[in-house]
Amino acid sequence: MPELPEIETIKRGIVNNVGSKIKSIEVNRLDIIKRQEFELDLLYNETITGVGRRGKYLLLTLGEYFLIFHLGMSGRFYILDADSEDNTPHIHVIIYLDNGNKLIYQDTRRFGGVFLVRDLVKFFAKMGVEPLTDDFTADYLYNITRGRKIPIKSLLLDQRIIAGIGNIYADESLFLAKIRPDKKAGLLTLTEAAALSVAVKEVLTRSIEERGTTFRDFRDGYNKTGNYQKMLKVYGRTNESCLDCGTSLTRRVIGGRASHFCPDCQK
DNA sequence: CTGGATTCCTGCTTGC
DNA sequence: TGCAAGCAGGAATCCA
CATH class of the missing domain: 1.10.8.50 (Helicase, Ruva Protein; domain 3)
Structure with a gap:
C-alpha cells in the first residue's frame, strides 16, 4: 500500500529525469484516467520541469501542466530503459522520454488513477496538512x-x-x-x-x-x-508478542480497516 | 455536518 | 488436489 513514505521514495528515485522531454505517452486503458483537464498530446515535446508529492499523490510538472498519479494500494511507478522489454501485466501508462528512459505506471487492482491537471490548487483544495511540515502540530x-x-x-x-x-x-x-x-x-x-x-x-x-x-x-x-x-512493530504481527511488553498483539477491524495494537501498551 | 456502509478490482490465502 | 469463498484496502459516494 503506497503511502506517503513510499510515494516520497518513488519521487526521489525519478527526480533525475527532470529536464528531459516527453516523446510520447502510451495509455493502455482509458478508464485509468480519472480526471482530464487537457489533451494528452499537449504534453508531447514538453519538458519535465519538476517531480513532487502531495499526500499519496505523485506529481510530474510540465510547465503549466501536471501529470498526477495515485497508486491506490497495488500501484507501481518505475523507470526502465526505453528499449527494454517489460511484460508485467496491468501496465496502464508508459511515458517515453528523450533521455532513453520510459516511466511505467502499473496497477493490478486499479484502485489508483491518473489525473491530467491544470488547476493544481483546486485539485488539492480538500487535502489536509502535510504531516512532515510545521503545519502539523x-x-x-x-x-x-x-x-x-x-x-x-x-x-x-x-x-x-x-x-x-x-x-x-x-x-x-x-x-x-x-x-x-x-x-x-x-x-x-x-x-x-x-x-x-x-x-x-x-x-x-x-x-x-x-x-x-x-x-x-x-x-x-x-x-x-x-x-x-x-521495523514494523504492530502491523501484520497479529498474535505475535509486543516488542515492548511481550503481550500478544490484537487485531480488530476499526473503521472498516484491519487494525493492530498492543492491548496493554496502548490506552 | 457526522459517521457508517458500500463499491470498485485482482490475486493470494484459506478451508472444505 | 482442486476449487470456491474469503480477504485486503484508498477514496469516492451514498444514506441515515
Whole structure:
C-alpha cells in the first residue's frame, strides 16, 4: 500500500529525469484516467520541469501542466530503459522520454488513477496538512479532534485532515504514541495529541530513510523493495508478542480497516 | 455536518 | 488436489 513514505521514495528515485522531454505517452486503458483537464498530446515535446508529492499523490510538472498519479494500494511507478522489454501485466501508462528512459505506471487492482491537471490548487483544495511540515502540530491535531466521535485511527486516515497516512503508518504511529486505535478522537488529551503528532512524524521519517515498506506490492522507482517492513512493530504481527511488553498483539477491524495494537501498551 | 456502509478490482490465502 | 469463498484496502459516494 503506497503511502506517503513510499510515494516520497518513488519521487526521489525519478527526480533525475527532470529536464528531459516527453516523446510520447502510451495509455493502455482509458478508464485509468480519472480526471482530464487537457489533451494528452499537449504534453508531447514538453519538458519535465519538476517531480513532487502531495499526500499519496505523485506529481510530474510540465510547465503549466501536471501529470498526477495515485497508486491506490497495488500501484507501481518505475523507470526502465526505453528499449527494454517489460511484460508485467496491468501496465496502464508508459511515458517515453528523450533521455532513453520510459516511466511505467502499473496497477493490478486499479484502485489508483491518473489525473491530467491544470488547476493544481483546486485539485488539492480538500487535502489536509502535510504531516512532515510545521503545519502539523500538537495543537492542530488536538483542535481538529475536538467533538469528533470517530476512532482516532479513522481520523488519521482521513486525507482531508492529514495527507498521506495509510493503514500501516496509522497503526505504527498509534503504537508509538501508546494510544489505542479505537479511542474516540475527541477524548485525546493535549498530551496525547502531542505524542501522536510526534509519533506520526517519527514513523514517516524513519520509513522514508528505509525507502518505504514493502508488505507485498510496493517497489520504488527502480522496482526495488523498501526496508521498513523489518521495523514494523504492530502491523501484520497479529498474535505475535509486543516488542515492548511481550503481550500478544490484537487485531480488530476499526473503521472498516484491519487494525493492530498492543492491548496493554496502548490506552 | 457526522459517521457508517458500500463499491470498485485482482490475486493470494484459506478451508472444505 | 482442486476449487470456491474469503480477504485486503484508498477514496469516492451514498444514506441515515
